[in-house]
Amino acid sequence: MNFLKKYLRKKRKDAAISWKKAKSSKTYYLFLAPYAILFTMFYIVPVITSLCLSFTYYNILEPPRFIGLQNYINLLLADDVFLIAVKNTLLLAAITGPIGYMAAFIFAWFINELPRYLRAFAIVIFYAPTISGQVYLIWAIMFSGDAYGYINAFLIKFGFISAPILWLTNPKYMIMVVIIVTLWMSLGTGFLAFVAGLQGVDKAQYEAGYIDGIKNRWQELWYITLPGMKPMLLFGAVMTITQSFGIADVPIALTGFPSTDYATQTVVTHLVDYGSIRFEMGYASAIATLLFITMILCNKVIQAMLRRVGT
């Protein structure tokens, strides 16, 4: 009882101090206000609304009707397509996430070795897929299912196959195509952060390492470069996880919506399906909530793992 009173008294004193501090920093709140208001209105409120809507049945035309956990139960137990979508998303995330992340780092490291002008040129080439917006549609032409598609024409010319393969509509090949195109697009903001971070590692540490006997570039990478870049690695990981769980534009644009046999259905395409075609907002919100929770958990795990790099 005594402990509780002491705790409450301490909390009240802390609150009073914070209140005094807040009153003296009025201008700071004013500076932050425009951003905070807009951010709350357009980022926080929609997420909380989405959370609340996930417990209702809502089809936009009628007011939402509270149905409790029914959406979640349907989602996890009665929806076959969702399970396929989860399997596809995990597969895509597990392959393109780590590989894209390591590729971004490895290419940033390679590019760092080039002389200065070549470096600027190489950065533009490697970052170009990300800035150019819709260019991944070109891959739809490359992988086109008729004999005009570049890949088909190439394989037919060299005799590997005798009839064109339907890359984008045959369930056997669709996932591979999506993986290749996603990897092509995976050198994004994380890549820029790595390039910048590599240039910022302390040169004195490298020289100390050479004196101490570091034999080749791989040792240098593991013992000096990576630990010096931990903040960048964390940032790149957050970006990669966000992107790999949210893969939806590429499958929709390349393989159709819905794809044959739902072979490239991902969690987000499932969400878009229920949200904008069937207008079941409650169900779509439930999917979105589960996705969000999964991403937060993954981020925590990855950050814990990255803290141990280089030790």
Place this chain on the structure above:
Amino acid sequence: MNMIKHLKRSKPNRSKGGDFGIYFLLIFFGLFMAFPLVYAINSAFKPLNEIFVYPPRLFVQNPTMDNFQDLFVIMSKSWVPFTRYLFNTVLITVVGTAGHIIIASMGAYVLAKYDFPGSKTFFSIVITALMFNGYVTAIPNYLVMSKIGWVDTPWAVIIPAFAAPMGLFLMKQYMEGIPDALLEAAKIDGAKEWRIFTRIVMPMVKPAWLTLMILSIQALWNTKASNFIYSEELKTLPYALQQIVNGGIARAGVGAAVSLVMMIVPITTFIIVESNIIETMASSGIKD
């Protein structure tokens, strides 16, 4: 003697074989990355008889400007004049970018330099927001917009762009590198907060707001805004251009010219400010 020779070379442990391997891999993957872009550029200049040749060729034999001429002809015949689409997109991009830079910098300045109750919590919420998926917020965003009454106006696209989380994050990380002594000296000389912000801080963080400019231009230039905008005269350039591409086989050449035109603006702006972006990104790590 040996040690001095070692210290003179900048990276003594680089083997020739390793260097060769790196160049080889970079060239190989560089080609892989650049391939669709090279294809896009070449297709835009191909005359019609080369687009459908079999077996398909990558490089153009007789480059012509026919596709671009056809593009202008088609655009001049559209129901809404072409320049209107261009104007809409430019309006969204310019206003959105300007507002984003100002508002995000103001917020980032106080988050980076001053400690007041709620600042750390707010920043961790913003980092979490980096993880939101666009679709998660799109569904209720439409409801919010219709309640405010901004559906079918460009504000529905511009105003949320002011509050993009990536901008605040990068700006704050960069501003943390500004020496506190400078700000204190300004305060001693009697400057108010707004003056410090506009006259001292903003010129110092030029690389950061150039980066914000690029990221914002990239996002807003390519936005189709099909969620919120329905009346024809408010539609954006990507939407109009997509309609051309949807015209099918007959528009294959014009479609390639269209993709080239859409690509030019972000890539050019990126090349111009590239070194500034790298400098900003150097401070973008998440420290634990």
